[in-house]
Amino acid sequence: MEGQELPYVLIDSIGGKHGVYEDHLEFLKKHFQLITMKEYLENKKFLSENIRAVYMWYHKPVINEGLLQSLPNLKVVASSGVGIDHLDLKLLSSYGVKVSNTPFAVSTDTADFGMALMLASSRRLVEGYQMAVSPNTEYSPADCLGAEVSGATLGIVGMGTIGYKVAERAKAFEMKILYHNRNQRNKEEESAVGAIYCKKIDDLLQQSDFVLLSVSLTPQTHKLIGKRELELMKPTATLINISRGLVVDQDALVEALQNKVIKAAALDVTHPEPLPRDHPLLNMKNVIITPHMASATKKTRRLMMENMTESIEAGLRGLPIPNEVLL
Numbered sequence: 589m590e591g592q593e594l595p596y597v598l599i600d601s602i603g604g605k606h607g608v609y610e611d612h613l614e615f616l617k618k619h620f621q622l623i624t625m626k627e628y629l630e631n632k633k634f635l636s637e638n639i640r641a642v643y644m645w646y647h648k649p650v651i652n653e654g655l656l657q658s659l660p661n662l663k664v665v666a667s668s669g670v671g672i673d674h675l676d677l678k679l680l681s682s683y684g685v686k687v688s689n690t691p692f693a694v695s696t697d698t699a700d701f702g703m704a705l706m707l708a709s710s711r712r713l714v715e716g717y718q719m720a721v722s723p724n725t726e727y728s729p730a731d732c733l734g735a736e737v738s739g740a741t742l743g744i745v746g747m748g749t750i751g752y753k754v755a756e757r758a759k760a761f762e763m764k765i766l767y768h769n770r771n772q773r774n775k776e777e778e779s780a781v782g783a784i785y786c787k788k789i790d791d792l793l794q795q796s797d798f799v800l801l802s803v804s805l806t807p808q809t810h811k812l813i814g815k816r817e818l819e820l821m822k823p824t825a826t827l828i829n830i831s832r833g834l835v836v837d838q839d840a841l842v843e844a845l846q847n848k849v850i851k852a853a854a855l856d857v858t859h860p861e862p863l864p865r866d867h868p869l870l871n872m873k874n875v876i877i878t879p880h881m882a883s884a885t886k887k888t889r890r891l892m893m894e895n896m897t898e899s900i901e902a903g904l905r906g907l908p909i910p911n912e913v914l915l
């Protein structure tokens with residue numbers, strides 16, 4: 589956009605735990621006039637007419653009808669990451685606002701992290717670490733016997749871009765790979781990784797040693813894994829969730845873990861995030877929890893930022909928007 593006034597783009601804030609990263613600012617400021625929510629609220633009269641895009645970094649700023657009404661020239665919302673369950677697409681579309689996300693930027697890291705959770709859980713990495721650093725040195729690997737990942741059966745629920753990358757990695761671990769997709773079977777991808785399609789999720793649940801969730805959260809996948817599904821899993825199986833906490837009925841999961849209906853869980857996502865400090869999932873030896881960090885690498889975050897910039901610029905020029913999320 590050289591030679592022109594840079595477009596006004598709303599962001600939540602800069603720095604801190606939830607703001608736009610400080611080391612992304614130099615790049616962003618070459619493309620946009622960034623306006624924080626605080627600046628917007630202080631100078632609403634002038635800025636509301638001028639803001640043309642929202643750069644939504646990790647779900648912030650929150651976009652509701654009030655905000656949409658106050659931004660009459662808003663054209664694009666670029667959302668970081670792949671999940672768009674925090675956005676009301678119908679509402680945005682009724683205001684003529686287009687939406688983009690960054691699915692390709694996050695897929696490799698998220699798949700790597702799915703493998704990391706599977707390995708850490710099955711090989712009891714956290715327990716082993718705690719043992720190794722504990723004041724009591726009377727420990728032995730015999731107290732940390734795990735289960736093998738290599739050669740085990742992995743069931744991938746939701747073989748989209750991330751699920752497929754998990755399958756590629758699992759192939760290198762010589763795993764037997766099953767997958768279930770609600771709508772779409774992809775025969776080409778399936779044969780490239782040697783995955784077996786399960787039309788019924790029940791078949792996958794019954795056969796897998798590891799069930800990995802990589803579906804988007806939609807009304808159809810809300811609490812997709814509940815009591816019934818957990819009971820179908822093997823008592824030796826582990827549930828790995830790298831999608832959204834609400835894909836699992838969390839109370840049913842707690843019960844299943846307490847009653848040894850399944851062996852373990854490794855969760856990068858929960859509901860809510862973070863969990864209240866007295867939540868039972870935080871005190872179970874057979875549960876690993878991480879703070880929704882599957883795509884958290886410097887390189888990916890930078891790529892996300894660049895992808896979001898491209899989407900906003902294309903949208904403001906009236907060009908096809910890379911990674912546009914269609915209704």
Ligand SMILES: O=CC(=O)O
Nearest residue numbers: 668669670671694
């Ligand atoms: O959860 C992370 C994402 O949606 O990319």
